[in-house]
Amino acid sequence: MTNDTAPDDDGLQWYRALGPDELPERRVTAVTCGGTTVCLTHYDGQYAAIDNACPHQGGPLGEGSIENGLLRCPWHGWDFDPLTGQSPGDHDDCVLIYDVEERADGIYVGFPADEPRERTVSDVMVETMTNWGIEHVWGIVGHSNLGLADAFREAESRGDLSYYGVRHEGAASFAASAYGKLTGRPAACFSIAGPGATNLLTGLWDANVDRSPTLALTGQVATQVLGTGNFQEVDLEAAYGDVALFEQTVLPSSDHAELMTRAAKTAILEGGVSHLIFPDEVQTISAASAEVGGPDGRLTRRDIAPPAASVEEAVDLLSSAERPLIIVGHGARFEMEQVVELAERLDCPVVTTFKAKGQLSDHHPLAGGVLGRSGTPVASHFMNESDLLVVFGASFSNHTGISEYKPTIHVDRDPMVLGKHHAVDVPVWGDVGVAAGQFTEHLKDSLAAKSQRAEVADRWDIWREEKATRRAQPAERGVNYATVFDAMSRLLPDDAILPVDVGNNTYAFGRYFECADHTVLMSGYLGSIGFAFPAALGAWAATQEPNSPFAERPVVSVSSDGGFGQYMGEVTTAVKYDMDLTHVLLTDNELGKISKEQRDGGWPVWQTDLVNPDFAAYAENCGALGVRVESPDELEDKLTEALDHEGPALVEVLTDTNPV
CATH class of the missing domain: 3.40.50.970 (Thiamin diphosphate (ThDP)-binding fold, Pyr/PP domains)
Structure with a gap:
């Protein structure tokens, strides 16, 4: 309600702080004028404007009251004259007072002309x-x-x-x-x-x-x-x-x-x-003339070549292996071009850890999918049949499923990661891309490796037939996981960024969703529930950078109701900043993975049930698009509606609790 006027002859900038008769007699209020908050008082027929901050602890005087003719601080009871800002008696405490004028259209407060903002x-x-x-x-x-x-x-x-x-x-x-x-x-x-x-x-x-x-x-x-x-x-x-x-x-x-x-x-x-x-x-603190810092001269190139002896040992193993298998972890995410060149030279499959899902398209003729607990039978087959593992940027988590008894070459830029959990045959310290490039360069013309390309295609055919039978199985309610992720594989843009959560929904995502040029984000080693939707906020910011490789890529996050419930308030954040993202929410009304662990461990299922709102209606209430899917025949249309929507959208899909 403040209206700026030009500075008067005394150099004051006047702001309309109150309307006529807006503040009753013997009352106070806080009003912000031009960036400064003052305490307006009305006492004995007069108006006054004093600094809103009590000089002792910064208490807000505008939230105080006039008692016995004195303005009392609401925090610790100190008194001030409501018109002069002076403390009673012999105390020299006082509050800064500003000029006030009563005009026909209200009460105006005059402030000194703004000083330039001080650098801090x-x-x-x-x-x-x-x-x-x-x-x-x-x-x-x-x-x-x-x-x-x-x-x-x-x-x-x-x-x-x-x-x-x-x-x-x-x-x-x-x-x-x-x-x-x-x-x-x-x-x-x-x-x-x-x-x-x-x-x-x-x-x-x-x-x-x-x-x-x-x-x-x-x-x-x-x-x-x-x-x-x-x-x-x-x-x-x-x-x-x-x-x-x-x-x-x-x-x-x-x-x-x-x-x-x-x-x-x-x-x-x-x-x-x-x-x-x-x-x-x-x-x-003032820092008017302080110099700022930056990266010039403070960073070195990090594409470090491995020791020549390590490359030689690795190449010897690669040259003699008949069924090599390349495994990539998240540490290889920016070096995949060189890794794929090596795979094509060997004509061998490439499988990924779960955290590295999507680093190689599942449609590449040498892609073997995800290895481990969240993985596919394609990847596990090639792990079992391999005679050499070439591991780039992975740290051998117990969830990964990398066999310890196989001959292994392990490449990482962190020497502490090499052989972290068990001894490997050839630990290679260096940049993943540089090492993969040198392996390819030094490989002999004649290799023992047999092409596994046709076998990769055969194994995918077997797995896709199996997935089709799983989609045909009736769900306990709503839509089964295999059907959800089949639809998402077909309908999502090929370059979508996909933050995912943890739980049954994520195990099913790893197993059933087929990546094209997608980028998958997850809470890897921490495995924190609730990650997906806040991660979508972070991913969306990267898509707004005009010169970024992620510019204008769509963001589609996935979670269950257990994870989404932890940060569901952030839907309003997405609305506030008009973030064009879609969240796929798989609702089963329980912490399904924990229920499964209780059953598998011989425990009674206890305290894993959830009481949920209608999440689609909640999204609408926040200002986003919310749609709800209760049966398979609604899935594709509702998912397409959400993906086409400009702005934040949520697709709530009722699912069963079985991720298989």
């Missing part, structure tokens, strides 16, 4: 952050991070970054982690001190164990009260000690640009979480 420590660090290419931030603005938030606002106004306000900090960290997994570049998550910072931890552990470059920026209580048990004080260095590869509290005397540089560089080079803690008052 937060500005220096945010400018350094964006110089390092960290251009997306998900978070929640709050009382202990306002200085840093204002630096984000300034950077966003310049077009240097995009900020997304979420409903829960866990969604912020999952979004940042998913962005890092997709692009290989870091994004940031942002919170207040205390509970906001602790809420980030689950998503940050996801980034940690999946080696996704991520920056966590948390507020903190003022340095003068650190260690005193102040309101919302948590020892964040201790809380983040295991999850963060780099961590530092930002102090007044810190080299602020260098701290951000170290944080960004660590996240990028080591693949994981960097954490910076911003005490409240440090965020607004």
Whole structure:
């Protein structure tokens, strides 16, 4: 309700703060005028405007009351004259007072002409952050991070970054982690001190164990009260000690640009979480002439060649193998061209770990699908029949299904991953793409390997016939998993980005969905329920980058009701930022995977049932498109409607609880 006028002869900028007779006698209210909040008082027939912040603890005077002729602070009861801002008696406490005029159309408050915004420590660090290419931030603005938030606002106004306000900090960290997994570049998550910072931890552990470059920026209580048990004080260095590869509290005397540089560089080079803690008052320290940092001269090329002796040992094994099998993990995601060239030279199948699903199209004539618990019979067949495993960028998780007794070549850029769980025949330390290229280059003209191309096609024919029989099986209710993922395989755009959750729905996705040029994102080693929808927020941000390889690609996330229920409030985030994404929600009204584990382990099924709303109606209530599928004959039309919708859409599909 504020109307700007030109500055008058005294240099004051006047704002209309209240309408005539809007504030009753002996009442107070807080009004924001031109970015400044003041306490308006009406007492003894006069109006006054005083600073809204009590000088003792910052209490909001506009939420106080006039008692016995004095304005009382609502936080600790200190009194001030409601017209002059003076404290009674001998106290010299006082509150800044502003000029007030009563005019025909209301009450006006005069402010000194705006001073230029002062550059702060937060500005220096945010400018350094964006110089390092960290251009997306998900978070929640709050009382202990306002200085840093204002630096984000300034950077966003310049077009240097995009900020997304979420409903829960866990969604912020999952979004940042998913962005890092997709692009290989870091994004940031942002919170207040205390509970906001602790809420980030689950998503940050996801980034940690999946080696996704991520920056966590948390507020903190003022340095003068650190260690005193102040309101919302948590020892964040201790809380983040295991999850963060780099961590530092930002102090007044810190080299602020260098701290951000170290944080960004660590996240990028080591693949994981960097954490910076911003005490409240440090965020607004003046830094008018401070220089910013950036990556120039601070990063080296990382396409490191393996030792020649390792290449020679690997090539000897490759040359003599009759049925080699290539296995790729998530660590090979940006190097698949060289890996596929090697596979074509050997004419051997390529299978993936579940986390690497989609890194090679299932329609490639040498693709063998996913190996392990979420995998296909195609992949397990070639694992059983192989006489040599060539493993790129995988870490041999117990879910993966990589046989330990087979002769093995293992390539990874992290030497600690090589032979992590058991000895391998040839550990090769180096860049995946460089190593695969050198293997191909040094292979002999005559190889022992026999072409397995026709066998790959035969095994897919067998599996696809089996899938057809499973689609024909009646579901307990709604639509069975095989039918859902068959429809999605046919109807989704070939280049869709697919964040998926955990649970029966994800096991079925791994088994039944056939990837074309899709990119799959998941919570790999952490296996956190609730990942999919926040990850879709992170993936969508990457699609908005005009020069990105992910630009304008569709985002379609998948979860069950158990996972979606954890972050369903983020539908409003997708609506707020008009995110064009689709969520496929498979509803079975229980934590189906846990029920299965209870049954398989001889336990009674207990406390896994869920009480759900109509999720499609919920999405509509949030402002998104919501459609509901209750039978197989509705599936394709409803899924197509959601995919064609411009903006956020949710397809709720009623399913049975059996993922087979």
